[in-house]
Amino acid sequence: MSRWNTADTTLLCAALFFLAAVGFKITFPGSVVAEGFLFVTEAALVGGIADWFAVTALFKKPLGFPFHTAILPRRRKDFVKASVLMVQQEFFSRRTIFKKLGDFKLMPRIIDYLAKDSTHQLVVTELFTVVKKFFAAQNKETRSKQIANELRRIIRDLPAQSLIDDFGSHFKRNDKDREIFVDIVKSMRRVAAKPETCDKLQTILEEYANEKTKNMSGFSMLMAGLAQMLDLVNFEEAARIMQTQLLKLLDELSSNTQIHRRTLNECRLKISELADTSEFKDLVERIQIDAANALPLEEAIELALIHLESQISTVDVQEALAKAQSSKFVGKSLGVLLVKIFNDEYGRLIQLLREDNVAKNAFEKFIDELTARAALHAQPLVGTVAKSALDKLTEEQLNNLVYDKAEQDFIWIRLNGSIVGSVVGLAIFILIKLAGLTI
DSSP, X not given: OOSOOHHHHHHXXXXXXHXXXXXXXXXXXXXXXXXXHHHHHHHHHHHHHHHHHHHHHHHSXXXXXXXXXXXXXXXXXXXXHXXXXXXXXXXXXXXXXXXXXXXXXXXXXXXXXXXXXHHHXXXXXXXXXXXXXXXXXXXXXXXXXXXXXXXXXXXXXXXXXXXXXXXXXXXXXXXXXXXXXXXXXXXXXXXXXXXXHHHHHHHHHHHHHHHHHHTSOHHHHHHHHXXXXXXXXXXXXXXXXXXXXXXXXXXXHHTTSHXXXXXXXXXXXXXXXXXXXXXXXXXXXXXXXXXXXXXXXXXXXXXXHHHHHHHHHTOOHHHHHHHHTSTTOOOOSHHHHHHHHHHHHHHHHXXXXXXXXXHHHHHHHHHHHHHHHHHXXXXXXXXXXXXXXXHTSOHHHHHHHHHHHTHHHHHHHHHHHHHXXXXXXXXXXXXXXXXXXXX
């Protein structure tokens, strides 16, 4: 505002022309031209001075005039408040923010950034580092007790009937009961095929025969003794025959024969009936409680955690990444497998974002909402920053800030004052002369 400008030059010229017109009027008192020239220059000078006063009164007191001048410094608080509201509601309005964010197209930029090899490696490394730090921060003894207690609680709280039904359904669905039945039969056959089994059968037959002869009459005992002497009753041969028949029966039971199916169905029926009894449920509950209390879970879990940490802490992520990206990958430790999983899943994520329109749209919507919310939350902060910046300005700095933004407009206002004043003065002078009035 302190710089000399075109409006100042125009005002100075108007003043000089006015002085010249006064001199011309004194020299030629009866001249209409001199009178008109003085009238026009006077009007131009008055218009220029009036507009200079008006423009200057916005920023300071022109010539010390105190009434309704220095408007901007005097209304500083209102100006700052209005400026902050303008910044918040016009420059950073909700509609403007959403429009700018919509035009910016963040999604392709984000996908391109995520697909970079450097970003890929960084994300996998950070994920693996988080897992490594998590395992390192765990107190193995405390954590193993917590896990063991939770497992014991789960085992104890499992409903016995539900456990029985689940096991039964699993065995029937996968035909596991048939496999167990066949295994039991084959195990029995191995025992039955042993020579000791034949000897045991012979012993049983002899004991049975002796028990029967004790209750016989004298004649019956005589006939039994005679049969043994004549080798009519051979317990050894009878035992071998029984063993052979037993093996034959077990072979049929282990094969897909009619007797096998009938026996298996009968076993299933009896087991189902047994499972519905309260005694069996009580037995299952006692087994659950005994298993929960007897299993050495703490030691096993602690050893597992130590082993897992050891496998993870010794892994070189970059080397593991190189192996994971190789077509001949062979995972030898949990750490390498984790890197492989992170690497593969990250690649699937990028592919999903590029090819799956549903996932792409969902992710794009999430990003747009996130950035919009962040921008909206920053809206009050923008106003605070603007207010803080404006409050720190001195009166002179604030005046210059406003004046510099519209300096050419202010200059033209003052120029228009002189121009319009001279034009209006000329028009009034002409009207006066046409009316035959005297000035």
